[in-house]
Amino acid sequence: MRVRSLWAALGISLLAAGCSGLGAKPAWEQLPPPIVEGPVVPQERLHRATLENGVAVLILEDHALPRIALGVVTRRGADSESLAQAGLAAMTLDVMKRGAGKRDALALARSVEEMGAALSASAGWDSASVGVAGLSEDTERLFDVLADVVRKPRFDPGEVARARAEQLASFEQEKDEPRALAGKQMARVLYGGHRYGVSADGEPASVAKLDAAALRAFHARLFTPAQSIVFVVGDVTAEAALAQVRTHFGDWPAGAGLEHGTAPPEVAPAARRVVIVDRPDLAQASLAIGHEGISRRDPERIAADLMNTILGGGGFLSRLMSHVRADEGLVYGIGSGFAMRWYPGPFLISTSTRVAEAGRVVEISLAQMEAMRAEPPNAAELRLVKSFSAGRFVLGLETSSAIAGSLVDLDVYGLPPDSLDTYRTRMQAVTQEDVAAAATRLLHPDRVAIIAVGPADALRPLLERFGPVEVVKP
């Protein structure tokens, strides 16, 4: 006890006993405040428009700092490419950064970096995006760079060859990273034969065949006006921003777009499987436990999200963290989550533990999945994770960039544009029964895939009780 006087010490112990005579009870004995509902999007700063050619425009003014971020996001991504060309979207976006319009790779990098700005271009499963961010005094030059990269990428063969070589080298480097190895194996085991079976970056065999012609053709169908959202966030008036968008994208001609790929198998895997990626040198086993999950467009996604928060998505509130870390000290961190894509991506529990405890960690994880199915969360537990989700939701929208990003995301998935404003009300409406139903529908511990990266000789005897074991090289 490091308090200054006996009186102070007494004061604290009295308070702890719940005596209110000296003032309020400790804050931790009071109930958390109720969840606030209501709109979160600052409508007065938000402006939307659609150009004649179909480009959707989203402008969010924020004059707090003299800066601006702008970009183009497409409503299609890697999910639209064939398995044989896996990695096409990712490499297309990579090479778009390597020269556009009159500027070759070095000139483009220089013109961005001389402004102290940043240029990014990347592709995900369901969208691709090019963005530039810098100072608002450079707004015109930033628009110029953005329009060049989006509309006039050069795809110089030399740059395509460089990007391809870098990607192939990165695939090799990923073998040094246990988590990456686990993720790749999980994708293969769950979705082998479907596009989801290899990562969004593709795999060596498909990437090796990509050339400038393939990239150019894909670019033409990915970046079309009707498939694109232009966003502008920052220190610019809506009128000026819209005028810039019109100047740079108003004459963008229409083109044929892309379709989404096919849906992955509804059940994956069909039965328990264990795959060990043999890395004899590792001190830890990196573990991934998973099966199919749900779509970002699923009407039950909020119940699924709350259920997952209770199971493993809610930090120290979650059951997995409580049992595996806090109680037993088996791991540094453990979490679970749904990869909510256009189509259902995987549900995954991931963690790493000393090799000798791999079996114990898998056992507890499966038991917690089963417990989640067996009985619904009690009212207090559900209230707690709702409070968690509501608070994180607000903190996640702290910046204008985050708000704009979330709004663009809704558009990509075809979700109602007021989803942010209604989120907390919809979440409050989720019942214990809804969460229980989500658990029954979405958790299947009896047919999970278990991936372990580590020394196979030591792991096999620990894991073979969970299902048939396959050992693979990195």
Add this chain to the structure above:
Amino acid sequence: MFAPAHRNAFAVALAFFFFVSGVAFRAAAVDDPALRTQITKLDNGLTVLLLPDTATPGVSFQMWVRAGAKDETNYTGLAHLFEHMMFRGTDRLPPESHERMIEGRGGRVNAYTTADVTVYYEDIAPDSLPLVIELEAERLANLKISEETLTSERQVVLEERRMRSEDSPDGRAFEALLGLAFQAHPYRVPTIGWRSDIEKVPVKDVQAFFRTYYAPNNIVIAVAGNFDAATTLAQIRRAFGQLEPATNIPRTPTVEPEQRGERRAVVYFDLRSPILAAAWHAPATGHPDAEALDVASLVLSGGRSSRVYRKLVYEKQVALGAQGSYWELQEAGLFYAFASVRPGGDIDEVERLFMAEIARLRDEPVSPAELAKAKRQIEVDLLSGMETANEMASRIAGEYVSFGRIRPIDERLAAYRAVTAEDVQRVARTYLRDDRRSVVHVVPPPPTAKAAK
């Protein structure tokens, strides 16, 4: 303290939003909100920095303790292990209740330890600030460190060590590099500590570390975001005011002696992409040469038009990534080089090419265009991190802990603008000498060594 739970709230494609946010610069004088920070020192020596901003939705509460890995004596890793113990309950609150209460209100709670400081923070909605203040004061006053909680927490920290250091090529490289560059100063030890020490440190040493370093006169509290300064200061006074200050807070007397001659080390690790890591001794934080060293680092590796990227990644295609950077600590600094070699590539060639770029910094002044570009990038970066409450609280607390004041952005901009090409060449010649460098190669073991294992 713990890894963030992974969530998939946003499309990966939008990720760039988040890392480019915070970019701002204008040549005119900057309205630096940090200058409005109210600085109060309580009678017991606790420093309180308050920076209210009603335009933000949340509040960040941060507690910076001037105790880091450099302050450990018998057991390495103690500062970090202790940081974990701060979450294992008090006389009145069971283990994990602090973090569960914050998370139960949707807040973010975490902590981290460096060689110099330990930082605890909560990002929360304004109505939870009184709770945070009481919880933080509670663990300072009544922390409970038992054999039982220490035993399980040791295991958690050992898992963290396996993940970050033992199984990580980067972790192996940095651990070896620090041990090579520093031979006397405690900076030679990795912050997470050595395995043996984490396994053996007894309860009484953990308790003693707490008593010695977690005194109010060794702590700076920073609050930024949406709150009322007068109310919050009164709450902090009430909660922390009766903590007893420490009379003696020991610090290491050791000063790293001058390095005379190059040092080299090889670390064997089963990997495909070998790592080159090198370091030169450089000044501690706040030194007048710091700005020129930052400029040198951006000329080397600030983007795709920088020298090292162009040479190693683009032209020669021998590295997957490479950077040079100035790392300033309270009692010393390092300028380090780091490159991941392309699988199948030649690490000696990567080193030769990197060192040629270092030599070029010494041998010729940087061009006016490179100098201007680097300054612009630094200026933009300086003004980044002013958007969220957490960023603002981190900035004011970090500045105050290092310098005893909050350096205005304008002052820092002026210091960078004053850097000349001659300055960059001078600092390169002063610090980046071949006979003062330490070089680590992390490479796969040769077949013979593998067989012997």
